[in-house]
Amino acid sequence: MAGNSDPLTPRAKIAVTAGKAVAAASRAAGRGSGSVIGGRVALKLDPDLLARLAQNLDVILVSATNGKTTTTRLIAEALGAAGPVVSNALGANMPAGITSALAGGSDAKYAVIEVDEKYLAGVARDTSPKCIALLNLSRDQLDRAAETRMLAENWREGLAGSKAVVIANADDPLVVWAASSSPNVIWVAAGQMWKDDAWSCPSCGGVMQRPGDDWFCGECGFRRPTPSWALSGDHVLDPHGSAWPIHLQLPGRANKANAASSAAVVAVFGVPPQVALERMYQVQAVAGRYDVVQFMQRDLRLLLAKNPAGWLETFSLIDPPPTPVILSVNARGADGTDTSWLWDVDYTRLTGHPIFVVGDRKLDLAVRLEVANQHFQVCENVDQAVQLAPPGRIEVIANYTAFQDLRRRVGN
Incomplete structure (x- = not known):
């Protein structure tokens, strides 16, 4: 010491x-x-x-x-x-x-x-x-x-x-x-x-x-x-x-x-x-957050958002439409198993973005996006979402364990 x-x-x-x-x-x-x-x-x-x-x-x-x-x-x-x-x-x-x-x-x-x-x-x-x-x-x-x-x-x-x-x-x-x-x-x-x-x-x-x-x-x-x-x-x-x-x-x-x-x-x-x-200024990424990684010949920016306040801030910093957005939500122990917070997030802020939904609770999120009148596709995994996404950099927003899953998959 x-x-x-x-x-x-x-x-x-x-x-x-x-x-x-x-x-x-x-x-x-x-x-x-x-x-x-x-x-x-x-x-x-x-x-x-x-x-x-x-x-x-x-x-x-x-x-x-x-x-x-x-x-x-x-x-x-x-x-x-x-x-x-x-x-x-x-x-x-x-x-x-x-x-x-x-x-x-x-x-x-x-x-x-x-x-x-x-x-x-x-x-x-x-x-x-x-x-x-x-x-x-x-x-x-x-x-x-x-x-x-x-x-x-x-x-x-x-x-x-x-x-x-x-x-x-x-x-x-x-x-x-x-x-x-x-x-x-x-x-x-x-x-x-x-x-x-x-x-x-x-x-x-x-x-x-x-x-x-x-x-x-x-x-x-x-x-x-x-x-x-x-x-x-x-x-x-x-x-x-x-x-x-x-x-x-x-x-x-x-x-x-x-x-x-x-x-x-x-x-x-x-x-x-x-x-x-x-x-x-030396800080480029924090535990993988904000990192831009190459995956399947595409640039993916990894963004962590765990709750309504975090999602709101994250929506404010993504590139404008028509940048594709992948959303991934899990509800494991470390995330909290209650996904009712999804209803507190204003998903109309994603209007104009092609949206792809993955994660354990993709169907919970899909229902929420449907009610918010958003255009989206439910995908089996991030690989499928990246294949379907239109050209350009992809913004990937995930909650805690979904973010860890993504980092393992995309090699970050």
């Missing part, structure tokens, strides 16, 4: 070694990265291991419904200007995966950690973070995730009195309410395209008023705080009013918002916006 004192007890060292051995065996057997199973074994042997590993690190936690993995990657890249960074870059974001990541970062000064929304309070308790970034909260995995207001309450209680500097999105009322229990909050105007989970006031249940980009509750006075950082077009505005150009290889407005929040985070550690944004 950074610093001179070794925080690891003999028991902790045995736990780390055993975890790494199990992870290596899992990789050798072709069962993925092994980080989750390795972390589980290590935590079984030493339940306090996460806290011990975090002891000598400056920890930054990133949590949200959408954009966690990308923002974690952008922060890690930018913070590299200040010292060595360890991160759970592959998105294993529950305690076992986080423990594995920290166990691999022996020379790191900083840890940039993506955390599943439900685990944020517990991980914050164990790791004593210097900084916590809260980006957004919206409906996701309806069969197993708590309703968004309950998640916000969990954050609010878990972060009350936290010593961390909290970087929070001023445009998301649920995030603002959750962060308001923290004594030290820096507000970022990062925007909010999806508003359907924030029409009622999280504080009193009253109806939220939304004039322009502002919001407030007409009943209890809960309102949008004044941001000190803001996304403005293609620039980040810092607290001094200076505008810094955003140059990203990642597409879309959502990633500019992620960059603005990331710049605010690394400024806490003394990295200036200009340096931070220049370093963020």
